[in-house]
Amino acid sequence: MxxxxxxxxxxxxxxxxxxxxxxxxxxxxxxxxxxxxxxxxxxxxxxxxxxxxxxxxxxxxxxxxxxxxxxxxxxxxxxxxxxxxxxxxxxxxxxxxxxxxxxxxxxxxxxxxxxxxxxxxxxxxxxxxxxxxxxxxxxxxxxxxxxxxxxxxxxxxxxxxxxxxxxxxxxxxxxxxxxxxxxxxxxxxxxxxxxxxxxxxxxNGNGQVAKICNNMLLGITMIAAAETMNLGMRMGMDPKLLASIINTSSGRCWSTDTYNPVPGVMEGVPSSRDYEGGFGTTLMSKDMGLAVSAANDSKSAILLGGTAHAMYMMLARTEGYGKKDFSSVFKWMGGEKDAKK
Amino acid sequence: MxxxxxxxxxxxxxxxxxxxxxxxxxxxxxxxxxxxxxxxxxxxxxxxxxxxxxxxxxxxxxxxxxxxxxxxxxxxxxxxxxxxxxxxxxxxxxxxxxxxxxxxxxxxxxxxxxxxxxxxxxxxxxxxxxxxxxxxxxxxxxxxxxxxxxxxxxxxxxxxxxxxxxxxxxxxxxxxxxxxxxxxxxxxxxxxxxxxxxxxxxxNGNGQVAKICNNMLLGITMIAAAETMNLGMRMGMDPKLLASIINTSSGRCWSTDTYNPVPGVMEGVPSSRDYEGGFGTTLMSKDMGLAVSAANDSKSAILLGGTAHAMYMMLARTEGYGKKDFSSVFKWMGGEKDAKK
Amino acid sequence: MxxxxxxxxxxxxxxxxxxxxxxxxxxxxxxxxxxxxxxxxxxxxxxxxxxxxxxxxxxxxxxxxxxxxxxxxxxxxxxxxxxxxxxxxxxxxxxxxxxxxxxxxxxxxxxxxxxxxxxxxxxxxxxxxxxxxxxxxxxxxxxxxxxxxxxxxxxxxxxxxxxxxxxxxxxxxxxxxxxxxxxxxxxxxxxxxxxxxxxxxxxNGNGQVAKICNNMLLGITMIAAAETMNLGMRMGMDPKLLASIINTSSGRCWSTDTYNPVPGVMEGVPSSRDYEGGFGTTLMSKDMGLAVSAANDSKSAILLGGTAHAMYMMLARTEGYGKKDFSSVFKWMGGEKDAKK
Amino acid sequence: MxxxxxxxxxxxxxxxxxxxxxxxxxxxxxxxxxxxxxxxxxxxxxxxxxxxxxxxxxxxxxxxxxxxxxxxxxxxxxxxxxxxxxxxxxxxxxxxxxxxxxxxxxxxxxxxxxxxxxxxxxxxxxxxxxxxxxxxxxxxxxxxxxxxxxxxxxxxxxxxxxxxxxxxxxxxxxxxxxxxxxxxxxxxxxxxxxxxxxxxxxxNGNGQVAKICNNMLLGITMIAAAETMNLGMRMGMDPKLLASIINTSSGRCWSTDTYNPVPGVMEGVPSSRDYEGGFGTTLMSKDMGLAVSAANDSKSAILLGGTAHAMYMMLARTEGYGKKDFSSVFKWMGGEKDAKK
Structure with missing residues (x-):
């Protein structure tokens, strides 16, 4: 001893x-x-x-x-x-x-x-x-x-x-x-x-705080990137061109310049391989739940955070999406069909 | 010459x-x-x-x-x-x-x-x-x-x-x-x-499409950045430290690394001068309205985009915010009080 | 003549x-x-x-x-x-x-x-x-x-x-x-x-205004009713009992007392026949688009209205939901699986 | 003994x-x-x-x-x-x-x-x-x-x-x-x-479940009613007429027919006395927080519920609203100004 x-x-x-x-x-x-x-x-x-x-x-x-x-x-x-x-x-x-x-x-x-x-x-x-x-x-x-x-x-x-x-x-x-x-x-x-x-x-605890803050922001910006790309494409813009414009402008974020959710815009990211691999919808849903819990405890208003959490929960439960990367939210919201047009 | x-x-x-x-x-x-x-x-x-x-x-x-x-x-x-x-x-x-x-x-x-x-x-x-x-x-x-x-x-x-x-x-x-x-x-x-x-x-038209796409994404990520910073601060994190972690991680976006909405995190941005100057809440509200209009015409689902639009409309109408920079959404959601703690 | x-x-x-x-x-x-x-x-x-x-x-x-x-x-x-x-x-x-x-x-x-x-x-x-x-x-x-x-x-x-x-x-x-x-x-x-x-x-025009106002409110309350029933059921409540309590309380609405979206709670409504018949998801999506358009024109902030619009758009595009009644939003959000538990 | x-x-x-x-x-x-x-x-x-x-x-x-x-x-x-x-x-x-x-x-x-x-x-x-x-x-x-x-x-x-x-x-x-x-x-x-x-x-516990389910639904429908009334009024409709149409239609809910949030539509409700008395914004915010907590524990997707929670949190913190009835959300979103037109 x-x-x-x-x-x-x-x-x-x-x-x-x-x-x-x-x-x-x-x-x-x-x-x-x-x-x-x-x-x-x-x-x-x-x-x-x-x-x-x-x-x-x-x-x-x-x-x-x-x-x-x-x-x-x-x-x-x-x-x-x-x-x-x-x-x-x-x-x-x-x-x-x-x-x-x-x-x-x-x-x-x-x-x-x-x-x-x-x-x-x-x-x-x-x-x-x-x-x-x-x-x-x-x-x-x-x-x-x-x-x-x-x-x-x-x-x-x-x-x-x-x-x-x-x-x-x-x-x-x-x-x-x-x-x-x-x-x-x-x-x-x-x-x-x-x-x-x-x-x-x-x-103690701040390691978790930092992680859930980052991931909550990531979860929101990914949906935002997906909505934006989808809107631009439906309005007639080439997705690569749109991404390149955004990536040098004030809309730029990791979800557009490093992990773009639109198939064909970037190589080597989950969207380029039918959303296989990466960070699963279920895990994102779990992490955002932790953010919601922290926000509730600290009485922080996270309107977009709560909304994104519910979206990932629904996404993760949709047949065929449970094991996909979280950027598949682009496809889920009706994006891919248009991208192929 | x-x-x-x-x-x-x-x-x-x-x-x-x-x-x-x-x-x-x-x-x-x-x-x-x-x-x-x-x-x-x-x-x-x-x-x-x-x-x-x-x-x-x-x-x-x-x-x-x-x-x-x-x-x-x-x-x-x-x-x-x-x-x-x-x-x-x-x-x-x-x-x-x-x-x-x-x-x-x-x-x-x-x-x-x-x-x-x-x-x-x-x-x-x-x-x-x-x-x-x-x-x-x-x-x-x-x-x-x-x-x-x-x-x-x-x-x-x-x-x-x-x-x-x-x-x-x-x-x-x-x-x-x-x-x-x-x-x-x-x-x-x-x-x-x-x-x-x-x-x-x-x-023709795609100049407008590119602009409203960028600004819609910007409008969403700014609210998301404000929510995230507010959450982290209420959970006890120093805002500068939180921003520095996010800015080297996957939550990174222009609204955190170039135009952070929390007073004291960055110099030379509207949040450092009580949200004076910059891009006004009314203009952001107008631009997001154009995005909503385009989305409605093209039947694009912009859940976060529509939400952010409504938030900027309410923000721009709140007494004292009509002429402030759009990053004042941080203060509007109750952020500043906590930042000062 | x-x-x-x-x-x-x-x-x-x-x-x-x-x-x-x-x-x-x-x-x-x-x-x-x-x-x-x-x-x-x-x-x-x-x-x-x-x-x-x-x-x-x-x-x-x-x-x-x-x-x-x-x-x-x-x-x-x-x-x-x-x-x-x-x-x-x-x-x-x-x-x-x-x-x-x-x-x-x-x-x-x-x-x-x-x-x-x-x-x-x-x-x-x-x-x-x-x-x-x-x-x-x-x-x-x-x-x-x-x-x-x-x-x-x-x-x-x-x-x-x-x-x-x-x-x-x-x-x-x-x-x-x-x-x-x-x-x-x-x-x-x-x-x-x-x-x-x-x-x-x-x-002139007010006939349309009245209709889209009613239908926007209906569209929101249906989603709200679906979320509420789903939450109560997942927390262990019998859906009929929950509906009966709500219907005599302040949460009461047409979507709970006349058109409840949970299978088995009411007879003779679309939810009791696998959401066949009724008011289709596509029509609800269209009507809510008219509300969004009117709100944009009149600069009205409809945060929940815009959100619900996007949800019905996504719902209507999900395989198998395009021709269902709009109360199928309950099933779409993951409700039915739990109801059967 | x-x-x-x-x-x-x-x-x-x-x-x-x-x-x-x-x-x-x-x-x-x-x-x-x-x-x-x-x-x-x-x-x-x-x-x-x-x-x-x-x-x-x-x-x-x-x-x-x-x-x-x-x-x-x-x-x-x-x-x-x-x-x-x-x-x-x-x-x-x-x-x-x-x-x-x-x-x-x-x-x-x-x-x-x-x-x-x-x-x-x-x-x-x-x-x-x-x-x-x-x-x-x-x-x-x-x-x-x-x-x-x-x-x-x-x-x-x-x-x-x-x-x-x-x-x-x-x-x-x-x-x-x-x-x-x-x-x-x-x-x-x-x-x-x-x-x-x-x-x-x-x-045990189901008393709480029933209450938070009812109040979550109430909280959402009140915002929805406020948005709808505001939209109709801005589009030119008389609020009493609009309420009477909705109250005999499918948009009907307690928040429109018993507790209408628009000043002047009903007698004896908080909206008729500058939102004094009634159910305070802070209490509604608290109850919706309990619903969010239950939803998080039970992995229930409450997209509108979470959104409404964040809105009541922001409302309750806005100067002048902390002690008002929760139907003051109508005024907060910019409604009253139009109602007076």
Whole structure:
């Protein structure tokens, strides 16, 4: 136990710095490895964990412990991990907490975060670093951070943007809410193995706030871009020409210049491949629901935000759209038929 | 310089026809000057006309004829014009048509365009070049272009963006709908004295289509930006930090990165000076009304566009907002109080 | 000709009153029949014309002249008319105008009304009574009424509500805009054979205004009713119970108490027969477009009206909904699946 | 204690029936009075409590215990109660629980309900009847009912409609969610002294569901009515005539036929007295927020509901509207100016 807490303090050193200190601790105990736990090996979590393992650990200094509600996911991860840093499977989240110094979680919804952290926080030691990369409601993020504080654990909310491609490529953006600037500096080295942009957004919960604000705005501008392109095309304009005019004018936005929803305007975006891949209508619907929830709690009037949320809910439930990219809202509103004319 | 203006005068030759006739007139009289008419010397038209006069004409090769519904405007223009290229006032639009080879019009609404062009087209000669820079409904733009065609005049719709600052600085963007690519090339030299970007948008009417599409998208994204900033601030985020995160993410748009509606986030934008100057709520309301009209005619579903239109109508009528920049929608929705917290 | 104009003045007597005067005119000339023309024998016009013929005319005092763009419709009408009041087919609208004293028109859109009335008004005699029952934009209704005034004809706009069932049963509501109260009294007797409620709404155009106002409100309340029922059901309430509570409370509206959109709540409404019959999504979309047009012209902020318009446009274009009743918006928004749970 | 539980079973008899049984119990113990507690003597609670006291109790058979966060409210109640049934003030909600058999609560928000019921349920005896008439979110209503179940108390949610006038007149409508039909029958006699319509809406939480569904629909239809009236008036129609046409047509709703928002159309409604009295914009905003919350939890798409919520939030915050009736939305959207024309 003593030993374990000693390790904990060394484990909080950045992975890539303080080599002297680390070597000191290594010299005093062969067991002085940093033990990283990862809970949630889904679409996003799996490739994130793999990047963290392969880029951020080495056999001599790290151990890696994984857990997922589906044991098959853990087994697959162990198999794919190969013979580098040792990877073991924990039978429960409590076991992860007992064995790891740094724990990353990637879960679908607030209710899962509550359940998992109840398990983790029943067993964590003081000073454990907890990084929740789930996208959840701000209220839950703040509440769970409060639980962690009571256990003297250091928790940050660090939701991501970039989707599964970004998770695989290790190019995610992390939006981090942390109790102190020092805490942000402490988690940053771990996140850098999974993402290329690590942004400090303020206190706990603000990571979630930043993410849902960005995604709400994205959700609205995409519908707005779709309506605008559709209107212009129906009035007789060539969509590429219209996009090029808008993209050098005041209507310009990411949804027109980087992710245009009209088939044929841009290459390499979901609209060019029948809206396959990308950021699904269901996920956008979920994220906008989080924005609506935050707006309701904070009594913020989000007229367009609420409207867009309802539109994505209807879109996601329309037959054939549940698994499409959210830019398929262009087709849903009657756009494509006209584009082909 | 000589060469340059020589080119200009040749460029002002009537476009496709009557070369022989013109050569005759050139040989018989030193008076073979290009005569430019300008109708509508309002907030926008006045500085545009001044730029066209001072940058695009010289005494030896041009005459300039102006007309405005308010004679005082014309008188003021003559006084300010000075002793360069001769400027005279026409008593009626019919007189402008009789005397000018190239005519630019800048009028408030479609009904004025109809009235003025009825007057002009009753007196124009064949081949007269007509440039309407008013922002009006597409249906009127197409119809009036049809009238011009019947008179063998060459008409383009060329609405602008850039506001009065752009009009004064000569940095407007012109969105041009023209009957042929050649016609576009023919009007471009004139427009270049008043703007820095001259975009060909297709056939007659498409200049208007491009403008209302851009402005509809702008109108929606501004409200969306205001809602998003307000939400984030109420949830505890610093507005500058939130803007910086959004501006490097997928929510990015002109309304967040160039014209942020939250006081204190950016310098030199209307939100930093209590929403003075800029693009007024009434003008945005008017432009969105043109978009709604086009959408209704073309049976395009613009759910957010229609919503935003109604919001700007209500905003423009709220006491104290009628003369503010359209980004004051942030304050109107209750944003400013929170920003000050 | 003299004779004809004599007839005209007698024809303007209400059909069911002034019997003495009528008998006088009948005694002076066997030819003194009232000649009724009907243009537009579509879904609505056909049964309306049949009611006017069978209930409002008799062989000794009337003639009936029909015209439709499709000759087959006229032929079918003549066949079905039988051997009572003589029915003849006019080859053109001009012929209708030449031969009839009272003319009813029932056409799809404003552009058809313009075209037909150009034809009619080129040939009508002074004092001819013109009743346009088409649902069209207010601007066209007023303009065409102006044309009629120039020809000394008496024109009213008299759009209907009640749908094809009401047209067949003769129970339509007519909303009448007329130049004078006397003109309203003059057309009322004819309308009473086709409808049970004849409402004077003011000057020309106001019949259209009343209709689009009612239908805009109906369109919004139907969506609102659908959202509310859906929300309550998803929260666990029995839809019949919820409807009964609302219908005795302040949320009550025609869309909940007379035309509830949830299958199984009421008998005999479209929702109880998979949304067959009733008032189609396309027609609702069209009527709301007229409201949007009027709002744009009058600078009225209709935030919910514009939103509902866009929703019906999208609904009407969704595969399988184009021919359904407009209350199918409940199913479209994801309602039915939950109702079955 | 025994004695107390004996009383409890007698207390569960309806107040006005089973007189024989009651007299039996009265004969066995002079102390066998029904003890009614009331927590929350605000705008609504005060007159409700007064009605329950004066209509539903008598000195020989009842005691009345009150508590409010502001002691002055309790003192005023005792003073106004007079010399009939004895009224005493409890120093805490815990004391109310200890002393009362039936407890009614009327509190502003869910957080107050949570706090008060934590206090009450720490001290209630088995079988205590708990009636919460607060309008709160469904999730809280269900959760608190669960706490009561664990204590073997019988709890119902019974939010009201009718406002302060209904509270004073004792004509409220109660929408009751109860664990069983029997429980509903048990609380009904108490509610009948405070209201005229007592509706069973199903299980716990459904009282809240029914109320927020009704009020969401009301909130939308009021805006829709305001838009429609405004449109018609701007198009030239007399508002009384327009209302009368709509009220006999399919656009009819409570907001047009009972509570018309246009000044001068109806007598005795808030619009006829500059929107004073009635149901405040802030309360409507709050209730629609509860609907948005329920919709978000149940993943119900409420496009118009969310839009209306945002509109009432903005309305309530506009200077001069915070204390007006919610039908003032007509004036806010620019209606009044036209009405006066």
């Amino acid at each position: 003593n030993c374990r807490f000693g390790l904990r303090s060394s484990q909080s050193l950045p992975l890539t710095t303080n080599l002297a200190a680390r070597q000191r601790s290594l010299s005093t105990a062969a067991a002085a490895k940093t033990r990283i736990g990862f809970v949630g090996l889904g679409q996003m979590g799996y490739p994130m964990a793999l990047n963290l393992l392969t880029r951020g650990t080495q056999p001599s200094t790290h151990e890696f412990i994984v857990h997922d509600a589906f044991p098959a996911a853990s087994a697959r991860f162990v198999a794919e991990a190969g013979t580098g840093t040792p990877v073991s499977v924990a039978a429960s989240v409590g076991e992860v907490a007992e064995r790891a110094d740094v724990i990353v979680t990637m879960l679908p919804e607030g209710k899962h975060v509550r359940a998992v952290y109840k398990g983790l926080l029943g067993a964590v030691g003081k000073g454990t670093v907890l990084i929740d990369s789930s996208t959840i409601d701000v209220a839950t993020a703040k509440e769970v951070a409060g639980w962690a504080r009571e256990k003297d654990a250091l928790m940050v909310d660090a939701p991501v943007s970039g989707g599964t491609p970004g998770a695989k490529a290790g190019t995610l953006t992390f939006m981090v809410g942390s109790p102190t600037p020092e805490a942000f500096e402490k988690v940053k080295p771990y996140l850098q193995h999974m993402g290329k942009s690590i942004v400090h957004c303020g206190l | 000589n060469c340059r203006f020589g080119l200009r005068s040749s460029q002002s030759l009537p476009l496709t026809t009557n070369l022989a006739a013109r050569q005759r007139s050139l040989s018989t009289a030193a008076a073979a000057k290009t005569r430019i008419g300008f109708v509508g010397l309002g907030q926008m038209g006045y500085p545009m006309a001044l730029n066209l006069l001072t940058r695009g004409t010289q005494p030896s090769t041009h005459e300039f004829i102006v007309h405005d519904a308010f004679p005082a405007a014309s008188a003021r223009f003559v006084a300010e014009a000075g002793t360069g290229t001769p400027v005279s006032v026409a008593a009626s639009v019919g007189e402008v048509a009789e005397r000018a080879d190239v005519i630019v019009t800048m009028l408030p609404e479609g009904k004025h365009v109809r009235a003025v062009y009825k007057g002009l087209l009753g007196a124009v000669g064949k081949g007269t070049v007509l440039i309407d820079s008013s922002t009006i409904d597409v249906a009127t733009a197409k119809e009036v272009a049809g009238w011009a065609r019947e008179k063998d005049a060459l008409m383009v719709d060329a609405p602008v963006s850039g506001g009065t600052p752009g009009a004064k600085a000569g940095t407007l963007t012109f969105m041009v709908g023209s009957p042929t690519p050649e016609a576009f090339e023919k009007v471009k030299p004139y427009l270049q004295h008043m703007g820095k970007s001259i975009v060909h948008c297709g056939l | 003299n004779c004809r104009f004599g007839l005209r003045s007698s024809q303007s007597l209400p059909l069911t009153t002034n019997l003495a005067a009528r008998q006088r005119s009948l005694s002076t000339a066997a030819a003194a029949k009232t000649r009724i023309g009907f243009v537009g024998l579509g879904q609505m016009g056909y049964p309306m014309a049949l009611n006017l013929l069978t209930r409002g005319t008799q062989p000794s005092t009337h003639e009936f002249i029909v015209h439709d763009a499709f000759p087959a419709a006229s032929a079918r009408f003549v066949a079905e008319a039988g051997t009572g009041t003589p029915v003849s087919v006019a080859a053109s609208v001009g012929e209708v105008a030449e031969r009839a004293d009272v003319i009813v028109t029932m056409l799809p859109e404003g552009k058809h009304v313009r075209a037909v009335y150009k034809g009619l008004l080129g040939a009508v005699g002074k004092g001819t009574v013109l009743i346009d029952s088409s649902t069209i934009d207010v601007a066209t209704a007023k303009e065409v009424a102006g044309w009629a005034r120039e020809k000394d004809a008496l024109m009213v706009d008299a759009p209907v509500s009640g749908g094809t069932p009401g047209a067949k049963a003769g129970t339509l509501t007519f909303m009448v805009g007329s130049p004078t109260p006397e003109a309203f009294e003059k057309v009322k007797p004819y309308l009473q054979h086709m409808g049970k409620s004849i409402v004077h709404c003011g000057l | 025994n004695c107390r539980f004996g009383l409890r079973s007698s207390q569960s008899l309806p107040l006005t029936t089973n007189l024989a049984a009651r007299q039996r119990s009265l004969s066995t113990a002079a102390a066998a009075k029904t003890r009614i507690g009331f927590v929350g003597l605000g705008q609504m609670g005060y007159p409700m409590a007064l009605n329950l006291l004066t209509r539903g109790t008598q000195p020989s058979t009842h005691e009345f215990i009150v508590h409010d966060a502001f002691p002055a409210a309790s003192a005023r109640f005792v003073a106004e109660a007079g010399t009939g049934t004895p009224v005493s003030v409890a120093a805490s909600v815990g004391e109310v629980a200890e002393r009362a058999d039936v407890i009614v609560t009327m509190l502003p928000e869910g957080k107050h309900v949570r706090a008060v019921y934590k206090g009450l349920l720490g001290a209630v005896g088995k079988g205590t009847v708990l009636i919460d008439s607060s309008t709160i979110d469904v999730a809280t209503a269900k959760e608190v009912a669960g706490w009561a179940r664990e204590k073997d108390a019988l709890m119902v949610d019974a939010p009201v409609s009718g406002g302060t006038p209904g509270a004073k007149a004792g004509t409220l409508t109660f929408m009751v969610g109860s664990p069983t039909p029997e429980a509903f029958e048990k609380v009904k006699p108490y509610l009948q002294h405070m209201g005229k319509s007592i509706v069973h809406c199903g299980l």
